[in-house]
Amino acid sequence: MRITLERSNLLKSLNHVHRVVERRNTIPILSNVLLRSDGASLEMKATDLDLEITEATPAQVEQAGATTVPAHLLYDIVRKLPDGSEVRLATNAEGTAMTVASGRSKFSLQCLPQSDFPDLTAGTFSHSFRLKAPDLKMLIDRTQFAISTEETRYYLNGIFVHTVESNGDLKLRAVATDGHRLARADVEAPSGSEGMPGIIIPRKTVSELQKLLDSPDVVVTVEVSDAKIRLTIGSIVMTSKLIDGTFPDYQRVIPASNDKELRVDCQSFSQAVDRVSTISSERGRAVKLALADGQMTLTVNNPDSGSATEELPVGYESDPLEIGFNAKYLLDITGQLTGGEAVFLLADPGSPTLVRDLAAEDALYVLMPMRV
Template identity: 65%
Template structure:
């Protein structure tokens, strides 16, 4: 193999593919990125056996060929080369790749491409295209609520499905929960997604797709089967296994009869929660108490080791003498997703889930479990 590439093009592609490669691997081949040179391009591929990312980069191909080299090492080398430099990659069919750029020269150990795994895609039951900003927003509004608890593996991702809402429209919905909070976001269902069975997209896949979508415009192509999902954006293709399991019935925990409504300025509320929670203890679950009366809300924290804190702010609330407690970090995570000037909280009682949404006809809503304070 003998190819010449532009450093910036190669770096961008390596940036996309090398992230899926784990730093520690049981199988040495999984630490490598596959290079396949032919037809004026080089295809780069990396995998961790659960996710596979492929991207093509334009190149001058003097001699076609295929090999694999250490992904993270190569990325760091290319990253440190001069901006706009020319990069030459050459192998002679042996165990090394020679990389030259200007006066720099590196010899990298290769492994045979014959043992490089191929994550077979199989056939897909649904294919559709989603505007990149819409897909990015679905992820951004729900990702924070994904559970990290490995024993409840079916919560370690975003549940993606189509559903008909009360207006009669069909939407593509993303849901994530860790049992303490739940995030739900909708976008218009694209053509081809109707009837799609609910799937659970793993957390690592969600994170990688979010990075690919950063600043992207146009559409991202999505293909879904019972076991895999494939995202295609420009020259990048990300194929991932899905989480096998049953996502809980989130509708059952979504409050339907919360009759106490509070409207509060989002920025003022977030700043106040952040301030008073400064002295909250981790041992106490970072608990903050909300005490609401007609037009007034008091936020308070009590820490036996450090003291107390309180702050008052004006709200729209017509019920007297209502108190409820929340984990301050969870509360701030949810309020941080509110895009409108005001946040709307609806309560039932101090022991029931609270519903949080934006002011107006919002495409997202959040559920937060209370704490005893």
């Protein structure tokens, strides 16, 4: 293989694919990126056996071929080359080494044969649809923070995506929960998504996908089956296994009869929560909200270091109420709200609270209270 390409093109594509590769691998080939040159492009592929990303980038191909080299090492080399330079990649006759040359710099990397590189066989996909990148990014951004990190409840370690009938319209819905909070977001269901199986997209796939959805003009092609999902974003193709499990019936935890309405200014509220929680211990991080006519008092008590209170004018006209929440969870939710004002629908100190974003009716959040 002998090819020449722009350093900026190579770096951009490597940046997308090398992140999939785990730093520590018991299987040596999984530390490598597959490079395959053909026609007028270089195709790169990386995998961890659960997630695979491929991307093609323009190149001047003198001699077609394929090999695999250490992904993080190649990325670090290209990253440190000067801007605007050209990079020449060439393998030796035996295919055991590849030279990376640019200007006066020259590196030699050990190769492993491309025949050893695993292929995440996609199989057939039952449903295919197209979704604007900003819509898909919105679904991820508004729910990702609530994904559980508890390995024992593996079926909560991702975002549940499914179609649902809502007010006479078909919606594509994303839901994530860790048992303490729940986030739900909807977009209009695209043509082709009708009847698709409910799927759970793993946390790592969600995280990588979020980084690839940076162009607002791109339309993403989504293909799903019971076991896999494939997303095509421009020249990038991401294939991932899905979490094999049943997502719980999340509708049961969304309160329908919370009658105490609290309206707060998002920015003032999140800043106040942030300030008073400075004094809390990392373990507890509980903040107590005392609500009375038009007034909220936020209190944090830490037996080891002291206490903090702050008062805030709010829109609240129901019976006085005291309720506690995890400060980090409150900040996570208010961080997702796009409008200036948030609405909290409360019932009592022991029941889940519903949070709505006035600027985005297609999103809602549920937060479990804490004892304070």
